[in-house]
Amino acid sequence: MKKKFYITTPIYYTNQAPHIGTAYTTVAADVLARYHRKLGEEVFFLTGTDEHGEKIAQAAEKAGKTPQEFVDKIVKSFKKAWEKLNIEYSDFIRTTDERHKKGVEKFLLKLKESGKIYQDEYRGLYCIGCEKFITKKELINGKCPDHQKEPKLISETNYFFKLNDFLPQVKKLIESDKLIIEPKERKKEVLSLLKQDLGNFSISRQNVKWGIDLPFDKEQKTYVWVEALQNYITAIGYKDDSKKFNKYWPADLHLIAKDIVKFHAIFWPALLLAIGLKLPKKIFVHGYLTINGQKMSKSLGNVVDPIYLVDKYGADTIRYFLLKEISFGQDGDFSIKRLEERYNSDLANGLGNLVSRVLTLSEKAGVILSNSEESDKEFNSEIRLVQEKYNKAMEEIKFNDALESIWQLISFCDECIEKNKPWELVENNQDKAKEVLSQLLTTIREIALLLEPFMPETSEEILKQIKQNKKTEALFPRL
Numbered sequence: 001m002k003k004k005f006y007i008t009t010p011i012y013y014t015n016q017a018p019h020i021g022t023a024y025t026t027v028a029a030d031v032l033a034r035y036h037r038k039l040g041e042e043v044f045f046l047t048g049t050d051e052h053g054e055k056i057a058q059a060a061e062k063a064g065k066t067p068q069e070f071v072d073k074i075v076k077s078f079k080k081a082w083e084k085l086n087i088e089y090s091d092f093i094r095t096t097d098e099r100h101k102k103g104v105e106k107f108l109l110k111l112k113e114s115g116k117i118y119q120d121e122y123r124g125l126y127c128i129g130c131e132k133f134i135t136k137k138e139l140i141n142g143k144c145p146d147h148q149k150e151p152k153l154i155s156e157t158n159y160f161f162k163l164n165d166f167l168p169q170v171k172k173l174i175e176s177d178k179l180i181i182e183p184k185e186r187k188k189e190v191l192s193l194l195k196q197d198l199g200n201f202s203i204s205r206q207n208v209k210w211g212i213d214l215p216f217d218k219e220q221k222t223y224v225w226v227e228a229l230q231n232y233i234t235a236i237g238y239k240d241d242s243k244k245f246n247k248y249w250p251a252d253l254h255l256i257a258k259d260i261v262k263f264h265a266i267f268w269p270a271l272l273l274a275i276g277l278k279l280p281k282k283i284f285v286h287g288y289l290t291i292n293g294q295k296m297s298k299s300l301g302n303v304v305d306p307i308y309l310v311d312k313y314g315a316d317t318i319r320y321f322l323l324k325e326i327s328f329g330q331d332g333d334f335s336i337k338r339l340e341e342r343y344n345s346d347l348a349n350g351l352g353n354l355v356s357r358v359l360t361l362s363e364k365a366g367v368i369l370s371n372s373e374e375s376d377k378e379f380n381s382e383i384r385l386v387q388e389k390y391n392k393a394m395e396e397i398k399f400n401d402a403l404e405s406i407w408q409l410i411s412f413c414d415e416c417i418e419k420n421k422p423w424e425l426v427e428n429n430q431d432k433a434k435e436v437l438s439q440l441l442t443t444i445r446e447i448a449l450l451l452e453p454f455m456p457e458t459s460e461e462i463l464k465q466i467k468q469n470k471k472t473e474a475l476f477p478r479l
Contacts, residue, residue, distance in 0.1 A: 103234030
């Protein structure tokens with residue numbers, strides 16, 4: 001029986017089109033999904049869109065559309081962006097899907113049956129940009145730190161979940177790594193949050209019109225965050241496909257950004273415990289993409305369009321840059337200048353130049369890629385060393401380390417070329433030239449195979465060129 005690997009991105013909010021920040025998480029998930037497929041595992045890669053809530057209703061009204069018309073258009077832009085970026089997801093869940101609504105109803109009824117729901121009046125601050133309640137101590141100069149806007153004071157009669165009843169158990173599971181939270185600093189952050197008085201939280205909104213009805217009170221809508229979290233189970237058949245659900249749940253990996261860690265690492269596990277479902281195995285929390293040191297945000301208007309970037313630089317260039325330039329888990333600044341520098345140094349002058357040189361000389365010398373398992377000891381040793389580093393980095397979700405190991409192999413090939421001068425051997429020593437070039441072709445094939453999760457188009461093109469033993473066009477023309 002194949003090992004399964006169930007990986008998710010957060011579902012992205014549809015008040016505006018996708019930006020390079022949302023692409024960052026999705027590309028990372030796609031790379032991991034491709035890697036685990038190469039390992040022979042049965043991969044289910046879920047992404048999607050979060051389409052309910054007050055902010056969506058306001059954005060739709062401003063655009064002169066119904067909420068459904070508005071989100072339908074935005075969803076198309078997400079799907080187009082993911083297609084452009086070569087994202088191979090298994091499923092795309094929408095919170096307006098009927099399957100999601102039915103799954104949410106089932107979940108909430110079970111939550112009600114658990115006895116952990118009660119009704120009460122709430123008065124407090126609410127940030128529409130975050131679609132969440134916020135405390136005064138979280139504000140900076142009276143404003144939400146993420147959206148730079150003052151929250152509004154609301155008073156509603158809502159239904160609440162008894163979060164406090166589950167916090168000791170959640171804390172124990174995180175401390176023992178039965179629920180793994182990475183990187184380590186995020187685990188510490190969550191444990192620190194658990195020391196605070198979090199209080200119980202609302203699972204419904206009284207005055208919101210665009211959302212999923214509470215199944216036990218049609219006058220209330222399900223709080224957007226509560227129903228959004230359930231996409232991870234509704235997409236794999238929680239309501240009506242127990243075989244599929246039992247096959248894939250629990251999730252092996254939730255990939256999220258650090259601004260939603262409390263919902264995923266505290267609220268979500270507590271909700272699952274309340275209805276007796278297993279918890280996800282791991283939550284990996286990455287940092288923000290910033291522009292000039294400021295968080296990239298649609299609300300702040302400093303976003304970068306991924307479709308524009310792909311059309312100008314190519315999907316593989318964007319995929320490479322996002323995961324090489326920034327240590328996954330940390331904040332990183334996005335810069336067109338750095339993107340172009342990386343393109344020229346690493347891709348045009350590095351990878352592209354190596355492939356071009358070796359193929360040109362191989363074609364001239366009549367050397368073809370050998371299917372023989374025999375290989376030079378020095379080359380073999382270097383390849384094995386890189387493979388070990390690469391696999392370790394991928395398992396630890398250290399993308400830049402994995403890419404660094406591939407470029408180590410590129411540097412090894414460059415050094416071999418400078419040392420052996422195959423352009424001279426082609427003229428003076430055909431046997432030695434064929435020996436050196438054959439080893440270089442074998443190593444480039446390995447480079448292409450290691451690159452496939454990150455740069456699928458480039459990997460395919462390199463394998464095609466070395467199989468045909470013919471350089472067609474430059475992989476990465478200099479900018």
